[in-house]
Amino acid sequence: MKKLKYLLLLVIPLFFSMLSGCSKLSLSTTKKSYSADGLVAVVKGKADNYKKLTYTVNGETKKVAVDGGHFAISVPVSENDQNVRIKAVNGNKTETKLVKVKKAKALEDYLTFAQSYNYTLLSLGQQNDQLQLISKNGIMTHEKNDGTKWYYNVQNNRLMGIATKLSYKELKSKTGQKNFATDLMIISKLLGADGKKVLKDFAKQTKNADKNSTKTSMDQITSKGVNYNINLTTKDFYMYITKY
Known part of the structure; x- marks a missing residue:
């Protein structure tokens, strides 16, 4: 009996130490620095056994959403490095x-672009x-009367x-094609790019994408320093216009 008590005294603390080890607070990220992916940089990582999980960037603190112990924090990129x-x-x-979101190159001054854009639409x-x-x-959503949505990442003016998102259904309709082509031509011209060339390359790649349903992206289109990147899903396509 004494031997049993002695054995229990040894085993029980070991058992609870193992339990506490399994429930240890942990936090990790996949990298130490992150670059732009579309309009944002996505900071990825893992957190276990926490009561509260937050992130702070540019003096603003927000809660982190976690799914199965993993998280992804979207940080809009700017012309300066940002500590997260x-x-x-x-x-x-x-x-x-503490991780870093690397700086990126801006398209141009926002106010200048907005004034030129508004003047063009008025005409x-x-x-x-x-x-x-x-x-x-932050990222601003601009919804037009025709229902199309454009997203603008503005940092310090x-x-x-x-970016924009369109369904394949919209893109295959004559109205959808016209609206998208008009918007893309206007934006490209204001950014100094060749809108006709961009549309031509886009149409060619879209046609090829129909033949390859497994593709998730298209080749980058570049015109006069402006980059157009397109991601594909089963129902929609996303276009990102940047200089990085």
């Missing part, structure tokens, strides 16, 4: 990771589709990137 501080807390225990009789002239830092 991720913090996991469980009681009096804290884990912190086309689209006075109700004006861009706002002043934008806070600098236009970092533009």
